[in-house]
Amino acid sequence: MTSREQKQNIRYIGEDPAHRSAIMRAVKGKDTTPELAVRAMLRTFAPFYRLHRKDVPGNPDIAYIGRKRAIFVHGCFWHGHQCARGARMPKANADYWRAKIAKNVARDAAHREKLAAQGWRALTVWECELKEAAATEKKLREFLK
Numbered sequence: 001m002t003s004r005e006q007k008q009n010i011r012y013i014g015e016d017p018a019h020r021s022a023i024m025r026a027v028k029g030k031d032t033t034p035e036l037a038v039r040a041m042l043r044t045f046a047p048f049y050r051l052h053r054k055d056v057p058g059n060p061d062i063a064y065i066g067r068k069r070a071i072f073v074h075g076c077f078w079h080g081h082q083c084a085r086g087a088r089m090p091k092a093n094a095d096y097w098r099a100k101i102a103k104n105v106a107r108d109a110a111h112r113e114k115l116a117a118q119g120w121r122a123l124t125v126w127e128c129e130l131k132e133a134a135a136t137e138k139k140l141r142e143f144l145k
Contacts (some may be wrong), residue, residue, distance in 0.1 A: 008087050034127045035073040041137050042071075046144050057118065058111025069144060070115055070122045072108070080105045083128045 014080030030052055039062065042049060046064070049071075053063045060070035082103045090097050108124075115122045123143045129136050 006122070030061075032073070034075065034125070035132055037130050038071065038073050038125050038136070038140070039134075040063065041140060045137075045141060056120070057093060057114035058108075058122075059127065060122070064144065067144065068118075068120045070120055071143070072122065072124045072142070074108075074124055074126055076127045077101075078104060079124075079126075081107060081126050081128065086126075097118070 009022040039051075042062065048064075049063055050063045052059055052061065053065070055103075056063050056065075056070060058070065058072065061073045065067070074081065076083050077088070078101070080086055112122050121143070123139070125136060126142070127140070
């Protein structure tokens with residue numbers, strides 16, 4: 001079977017709830033490609049960060065404990081960013097996805113409020129922003145001043 005045929009078959013296999021569930025379980029929450037890119041940038045000018053601290057509200061991807069700075073690296077689709085990728089909704093099971101993404105957005109806002117109440121500053125780096133590495137690095141440098 002060619003790779004093209006395999007890609008076409010995935011569409012049909014994905015209709016099976018058990019298979020779709022297995023695919024969704026495989027989506028990583030830590031050490032994603034965008035997160036690794038941000039960490040590589042930070043290593044050059046602001047090392048000594050901590051990863052996925054559970055004692056910090058929202059369990060930020062990157063935390064500077066002494067500076068009280070939290071950095072979240074968000075995927076545009078999963079966190080409802082208003083870019084081309086984030087604003088696109090799946091056609092299949094659209095109500096489920098709208099509710100899920102809205103719940104993610106509300107949870108993110110609640111985490112930011114908790115952080116602010118504890119004197120933390122938070123920054124969100126969106127997946128789409130990483131296309132402009134220089135601008136993202138500038139944003140990170142300004143945030144960490």
